[in-house]
Structures are given as C-alpha cells and as structure tokens.
Amino acid sequence: MGLHLLGWVRLPISSIPHRLIRGGWLGAFGVGFLLALALTPCGTPVLASVLSYVAYKGSIVYGITLLLLYGLGWGIPVMLVGTAAGQLTAKLENVGYGLWAEPISGTALLTLGLFLTWQA
Secondary structure, rough: OOOHHHHHOOHHHHOOOOOOOOHHHHHHHHHHHHHHHHHHHHHHHHHHHHHHHHHHOHHHHHHHHHHHHHHHHHHHHHHHHHHHHHHHHHHHHHHOOOOOOHHHHHHHHHHHHHHHHHHH
C-alpha cells in the first residue's frame, strides 16, 4: 500500500465499479468485515486465551465483562486512528497541502513495514 501511495506501483483500486462501493451502514459493515478478515489471525490467540480463562473461572458476568473490554480495546484504537487520519487528510486538503498527504502516508507505511521486517 505504501508503494501505491508513493505512485511506484499502481493497484487497480480505481477500476472497482462504483456500484460496488457503498456508503452508510452497508459500506461500514463491508469495510469492517474485510478488516476483521485481515486482523483475525492477529487477535485469535488473545481471544482464545481470554475465552479459556473465562471458562476456567466459570462466571458468565465475568466473561461478558472481559469480552466487552477486549472488544473495546480492539475497536477503539482502530476508530480513533481512522477518524484522525480522515480529519488530518481533510485539513491538509483545506490548507492546500493535499498533494502531500499520499506521499507522506506512503513513506510512513513503507518505513514502518521495513522497520518491522528488520525487527523480525
């Protein structure tokens, strides 16, 4: 994605028919579903640990509380980052720096990807 935002590799994102891109509740559900498919391998081990601990404790209320807190801890950062990114992009476009938003985002993604690969 970083290479796409920098313009080095073009992904056929714009060739998606507009009838498939939906806004509102259905679009939000679709994006959330795709995000869940991408993040499930990361969160499943933690969720399995929480569920096994809840089964060990044997309390339904305690289980509901832990799963609620797990869901909030998983969802709130995603919502905050998405909202902040959207607002930052809108502000950059209003000020006249909209052309810099994609290259800066692409550089940040590419740098983070290389750093995480280097750390592995």
